[in-house]
Amino acid sequence: MSTNGSRCIYCNGPLGEPIFRDVRDRLRVSARTWTFRRCRVCGSAVLDPMPSLEELTAAYPETYAFDQAPQTGWLSHLLYTLETTLFYHPIYRHSARQTVKVTGLRDGWLLDIGGGTGHRTRFFRMLGFRCIVLDVDRRPLRIAQARFGLPAIQALSEEPPLVCGSLDLITFFYIVEHLPDPIRALQAAYHTLRPGGWVAIAVPLISGGHARWLGSRWGQITEAPRHVSLPTPEGMRWLLGRTGFRLQRWEAMHPLDEAGVLSLSLLPSASSPIACAAPERMLLRMLRLAGGLLTLALWPIALLLRVRFGPSLGIFFGRKAE
Numbered sequence: 001m002s003t004n005g006s007r008c009i010y011c012n013g014p015l016g017e018p019i020f021r022d023v024r025d026r027l028r029v030s031a032r033t034w035t036f037r038r039c040r041v042c043g044s045a046v047l048d049p050m051p052s053l054e055e056l057t058a059a060y061p062e063t064y065a066f067d068q069a070p071q072t073g074w075l076s077h078l079l080y081t082l083e084t085t086l087f088y089h090p091i092y093r094h095s096a097r098q099t100v101k102v103t104g105l106r107d108g109w110l111l112d113i114g115g116g117t118g119h120r121t122r123f124f125r126m127l128g129f130r131c132i133v134l135d136v137d138r139r140p141l142r143i144a145q146a147r148f149g150l151p152a153i154q155a156l157s158e159e160p161p162l163v164c165g166s167l168d169l170i171t172f173f174y175i176v177e178h179l180p181d182p183i184r185a186l187q188a189a190y191h192t193l194r195p196g197g198w199v200a201i202a203v204p205l206i207s208g209g210h211a212r213w214l215g216s217r218w219g220q221i222t223e224a225p226r227h228v229s230l231p232t233p234e235g236m237r238w239l240l241g242r243t244g245f246r247l248q249r250w251e252a253m254h255p256l257d258e259a260g261v262l263s264l265s266l267l268p269s270a271s272s273p274i275a276c277a278a279p280e281r282m283l284l285r286m287l288r289l290a291g292g293l294l295t296l297a298l299w300p301i302a303l304l305l306r307v308r309f310g311p312s313l314g315i316f317f318g319r320k321a322e
C-alpha cells in the first residue's frame, strides 16, 4: 500500500468520508478489500490508501481484453464475430466519429495510450489518422501489430518515447481511472502534442446513474484495485486544467457501451478476463452469450438512468493552446 496523503488525484482537494468500504475485486485477483473516499472539492472517488506498484502490477489477470485469447473452433469464432460486429464495432466506430466531429481533425498523427490490441485504434485509422498504439503490456501489442498492422510501442503512459510537439491527437480510452497519478500522464501528453493538439479521454463517471442505482455493486467500483479512481466531470475539468489543457466539450459514450457495463455489473463472470480467457470452454462462452443478451435487455434501463441522472461513461475533449 502507498498513501496519496488522502488528497484527490484530480484536483488535489482533501478526501472526505469513505463512500464505498470493503470493496472486493470482482475478478478475485486481489485478495484484500479496498476503500473509495469522495473528494470534498470535485466529488471524484479515489482509493485511499492507494495500492502499491507491486499490488497494482499483480492485480492484472493474464487476459484482460476481450480479444486477447486466440479463437479456437467454429462456435467460439462465430460468437466472437457476433460480439465484435454487434457490440464492439458500433461503439468503436461511434467514438472515432464523435472525436472527429468534436475536434474537427480529419487526419494527422494519433497516439492511442493504453490501446492494447488496437481494436478501437483501427477505427480511427479508417477515418484517415496515422495511428500508433502505446501500452504497458507487450502481449496485446503483439496482436495490434500482427492482426491490425498497427505500429506499437511498449511504454508507460507517463513516458511516451515520442518527439515533443509531434502529435495531433492523443486518446485515453478507459485508462485514466487505472492511473495512480493521472496528472503525470496528462503532462506527458501535453508535451507530446503539437500546439493546438487534442486529447480525448473516456472514463467511467461516479456521478452517473449506474453508481446511484448499483452503489458498490457497480462493476466499475468492484474493478478496484485496477480502478484506483472514478472521476466526476468536475474532476476531469480539474485534471485537464491542471495540466494545461482547456476542456472544450464532454459527451456521453455510446448507450450500448453503458448497457454492457451494466450487464457485467450484474453478471461479473461474463466479463472479459473470466469469460474470454479460455474460448474453448463452452460454459464460459455461454456465460459471455448470456452477458450479451442481458446487455440488450438492459439497454432501455441504461438510457433511462442516463436521462435521469447523467452519463455513467463520458468522453472529455481537451485542447492545448495554439
Ligand SMILES: [Zn+2]
Pocket: 008, 009, 010, 011, 012, 013, 039, 040, 041, 042, 043, 044, 235
Ligand atoms: Zn477532487
